[in-house]
Structures are given as structure tokens and as C-alpha cells.
Amino acid sequence: MPNTNKSNTDLLLIDGSYYLFRAYHALPKLTTSSGQPTGAIMGVISTVQKLLQKIKPTHIAMIFDAPGPSFRDVLAPSYKAQRPPADADLVAQIHPLKQIISALGITILSVSGVEADDVIGTLAQQAYIMGWITLIATSDKDFAQLVNERTFLIDNPNNQRLDTDGVIGKFGVTPHQIIDFLALIGDKVDNIPGLPGCGPKTARNWLTRYQSIDGILKNVHKINTKVSKTIPNYAERLQLNRTLITIKLDVALNITPQDLVLADPDVSTLRHWYQQLEATRLLAALPKEPPTAPEPKVLPIVNKQLLTNEPDFNAWLTQLIAASTFAISIQTTDTPQLSDKIIGLAIAINAEHGVYIPFAHDAGLLTGQQLHPQTVLAALKPILESPKYQKITHYAKFTFSILKRYAINPGTGWFDTMLESYLVNSTLKDHNLATVAAQYLDPIDNPSLNTKLSIKDNLGLSQLD
Numbered sequence: 001m002p003n004t005n006k007s008n009t010d011l012l013l014i015d016g017s018y019y020l021f022r023a024y025h026a027l028p029k030l031t032t033s034s035g036q037p038t039g040a041i042m043g044v045i046s047t048v049q050k051l052l053q054k055i056k057p058t059h060i061a062m063i064f065d066a067p068g069p070s071f072r073d074v075l076a077p078s079y080k081a082q083r084p085p086a087d088a089d090l091v092a093q094i095h096p097l098k099q100i101i102s103a104l105g106i107t108i109l110s111v112s113g114v115e116a117d118d119v120i121g122t123l124a125q126q127a128y129i130m131g132w133i134t135l136i137a138t139s140d141k142d143f144a145q146l147v148n149e150r151t152f153l154i155d156n157p158n159n160q161r162l163d164t165d166g167v168i169g170k171f172g173v174t175p176h177q178i179i180d181f182l183a184l185i186g187d188k189v190d191n192i193p194g195l196p197g198c199g200p201k202t203a204r205n206w207l208t209r210y211q212s213i214d215g216i217l218k219n220v221h222k223i224n225t226k227v228s229k230t231i232p233n234y235a236e237r238l239q240l241n242r243t244l245i246t247i248k249l250d251v252a253l254n255i256t257p258q259d260l261v262l263a264d265p266d267v268s269t270l271r272h273w274y275q276q277l278e279a280t281r282l283l284a285a286l287p288k289e290p291p292t293a294p295e296p297k298v299l300p301i302v303n304k305q306l307l308t309n310e311p312d313f314n315a316w317l318t319q320l321i322a323a324s325t326f327a328i329s330i331q332t333t334d335t336p337q338l339s340d341k342i343i344g345l346a347i348a349i350n351a352e353h354g355v356y357i358p359f360a361h362d363a364g365l366l367t368g369q370q371l372h373p374q375t376v377l378a379a380l381k382p383i384l385e386s387p388k389y390q391k392i393t394h395y396a397k398f399t400f401s402i403l404k405r406y407a408i409n410p411g412t413g414w415f416d417t418m419l420e421s422y423l424v425n426s427t428l429k430d431h432n433l434a435t436v437a438a439q440y441l442d443p444i445d446n447p448s449l450n451t452k453l454s455i456k457d458n459l460g461l462s463q464l465d
Contacts, residue, residue, distance in 0.1 A: 011060070011135070012059070012135050014106075036092070041277060045097075045101075063109045070118075075243060076192075096277065117247045122250060123257055126257055137153075138155065172200070177211070182245045196230060198227055213239075217235055306358065308370055326392070327348045332402060359372060359373045373406075391415065393416060394417045394436070
């Protein structure tokens with residue numbers, strides 16, 4: 001098929017196991033506030049995002065090693081036997097990482113009995129036969145054997161494609177000779193012992209002259225070094241090394257390169273995991289959630305009344321004294337704060353019982369019978385000053401300043417919903433009562449206005465307008 005991708009890549013295969021281990025051991029041990037480790041997750045996601053941005057693939061997969069032994073462990077029990085069990089902090093990050101990668105629209109693959117290398121090799125071979133350009137994201141030197149005119153390696157963050165000339169420049173041998181090269185020098189990472197005394201320089205010289213291990217064994221009599229004399233004794237070991245290092249190209253898969261289409265991100269799932277992992281930068285980069293029409297959540301006060309005479313006030317005061325918690329809002333004149341005067345109080349003992357006490361209104365609907373401010377404030381003074389009551393107000397600094405003008409010392413036991421709003425969401429543009437109510441009570445239509453009116457109405461304040 002013709003390649004129409006501007007990045008000249010049809011298929012991107014990411015060595016998930018390699019990047020997971022590299023991120024875990026190379027990056028800081030980050031955790032959430034609850035102790036969930038996240039460093040490796042953040043490292044892999046960063047790598048994947050850079051690859052997606054640079055490569056812009058239409059087909060992509062991330063491949064991980066499957067749990068359990070592979071056929072190589074059966075052939076050579078010493079294979080990778082020196083590696084300790086994976087750290088618990090690393091294991092704890094695998095599931096969240098896979099969930100996030102999948103939500104990014106990337107297919108995740110792992111096949112029991114083989115390694116991630118073999119799955120990648122098989123997909124790359126299938127893509128090669130189809131005429132596709134394949135890019136393998138890894139830094140594992142074993143993958144150099146797969147490089148050809150349509151298969152390349154890339155290792156983030158340097159983002160340099162490794163082609164055939166690049167393999168020769170890096171290792172001194174061709175991609176076809178990489179297996180024999182590594183078999184000769186061995187691989188400490190995989191616990192594959194090489195030919196004693198044979199380093200990279202010697203291996204390059206022999207392979208340049210004799211092309212392969214088979215060629216070296218046939219011409220060992222021409223090699224006049226101490227090392228050469230031991231080659232026949234290690235012929236069997238070298239053949240085993242070749243088998244261990246050779247990436248399989250024929251793993252039975254129930255998926256083909258055409259199936260690995262990069263899907264649209266699952267934003268809802270990404271938001272869930274980013275919130276859980278406290279990944280604020282990743283959260284901020286997600287598309288905003290579309291607005292919904294929420295159900296109005298107006299305060300369900302059913303018993304609301306004006307207190308304009310002493311019998312009603314005294315009866316209600318008995319209930320207030322018996323309460324443990326109440327909310328209070330002070331209504332003042334519209335003069336500058338330094339000369340503000342209290343003209344009424346809105347108090348709710350609970351969500352079912354709210355009152356408004358007017359005592360200094362000189363305009364509007366509340367200019368009739370009103371209580372005397374000295375009567376009300378004198379009765380409320382011991383309650384407002386007592387630490388045994390939980391008193392809730394919005395903008396406590398203003399509330400306190402007004403009360404002190406009337407010789408009421410607010411004391412302790414206060415809860416400020418404005419301060420709580422700052423703590424919960426410091427980026428909110430405005431923290432006044434109407435805005436905060438609109439933020440958390442979710443009214444419909446005109447949120448700010450409806451919330452403001454609903455609260456005022458539920459507290460008996462709508463008559464003030």
C-alpha cells in the first residue's frame with residue numbers, strides 16, 4: 001500500500017517493557033499523596049506523547065513481556081536468571097499504565113511463551129511483507145537484527161532513526177551479523193556468556209573477514225590468536241547464544257498490522273486515571289468536559305419565616321440555643337464597609353429551618369413591624385461568642401468586623417465557606433457566595449442568578465429586592 005503518512009511511517013511498535021523498566025530506574029520515585037508510585041507511569045506516558053507528536057502514526061501498538069517463562073528460559077535456565085524479582089513499586093504501576101495507554105487509543109499486546117521482542121519482530125516482518133514502513137521504538141541492541149530498508153529503530157528522546165548504515169556505524173557489523181556479533185561477545189543484561197577473551201573489536205574483525213560464526217568455525221585454523229584456539233570448545237555454546245538472541249518472526253498472533261489502528265482517546269478514562277494519579281499537567285491538557293444540564297440542587301429549606309415580633313423571635317431563639325450548628329449571613333446597608341450597619345440577619349439552624357430577622361430596614365417591603373436591633377443582638381451575643389456552637393458564615397473576616405462594631409466578640413467555633421472555596425479551588429475567578437453556590441449547587445439556566453435567588457428565597461431574603 002502507498003505510504004501517505006507525512007512522517008513516512010506506517011507502523012509504530014513501542015517496546016513497552018523496555019521503556020517501563022528504563023523509566024522506573026532512571027526517573028525520580030514519584031508518588032501521589034496516598035503513596036501510589038507514579039514515576040514510571042509518567043515517564044512512559046511522556047515518551048509515548050513525544051513519539052505520537054513526532055511520528056504521527058496511523059497504526060501503533062505497545063508490546064509488553066507476558067508473565068511467566070518464555071521458550072528461552074526452557075532452552076537455557078540461566079537466561080536472565082541473575083535478574084531479581086521486579087520491585088513492588090514497579091509492579092504496582094503496570095496496571096494503571098496499561099489502562100492509560102489503552103485509553104490513548106494504542107493497542108497493547110503480550111503473548112505467553114515468547115518475549116515482547118518476538119511479538120514486535122513478527123509484526124515488523126508482516127509489515128515488511130506488506131510493503132509498510134515500520135519504526136520500532138526501543139534502545140535494546142537485539143532489535144538491530146531487524147533493521148532493513150523498511151524497518152528502522154528509534155530511541156526517544158534523541159529521536160534518531162537507526163537504519164542499516166546506522167547499525168554499521170554503531171556496532172561495526174551489518175544487521176544480518178548482529179546475532180552472531182552478540183553471540184560472540186555475550187550479553188550481561190540477559191546473562192548470556194560470550195566467547196572468553198572475545199570483545200567487540202575482535203568479534204567485528206572476525207565477522208568482517210569470515211561473515212558469520214559458521215565462517216569463523218570453518219576458518220579457525222587461519223586465526224592465530226589464543227582466543228581462536230578455544231573457539232571449537234565453545235561451538236555448541238555459540239549456537240545456543242544465537243538461538244537465544246534471535247528474535248522470532250513467526251509468532252502465532254490473532255492480530256495483524258492492519259488491526260493496529262490508532263483509535264481516538266477515551267477522555268473519560270484518561271481523566272479518571274489522571275485524577276487518581278494526581279497528574280495535574282496531563283489533566284489540564286485533556287479536552288474540557290462538555291457542559292451538561294444538571295439537576296438544580298437548591299437548599300431544601302421548607303420552614304422559612306420572617307421574625308418581626310418578640311414572641312416569634314423568643315420561640316425561635318429557644319430552638320437556636322438548643323442547636324449545635326447554624327449558618328448566619330449579615331445583611332448590611334450599602335454604605336462603605338467602615339460605616340456598614342446591620343439591617344437584618346439570616347440564620348439557618350439546619351437545611352429545614354431558616355429565618356430572616358429584619359430590624360433596621362427603611363425602604364422596600366420590610367419597612368413595617370421590625371424587631372429592635374438591641375433586643376436581637378443582645379440575645380444573640382452569648383450564642384455568637386460561645387465556642388460550643390459551630391457557626392458557619394461566608395467571608396468570616398467581614399462578618400467579624402461587623403459584629404465587633406456591636407460589641408460582639410466572635411470568638412472560636414466558626415467555619416468560613418469562602419476560605420474553604422479558596423482551599424478547594426484556588427483558581428476560581430470569584431469566591432463570592434453566589435459564584436460559590438453556582439459552582440457547587442449546580443443550578444440550571446442562569447447558574448449565578450438562580451443560585452443567588454434560590455438561597456435568598458430559602459432564607460427569606462427574596463423580599464429584600
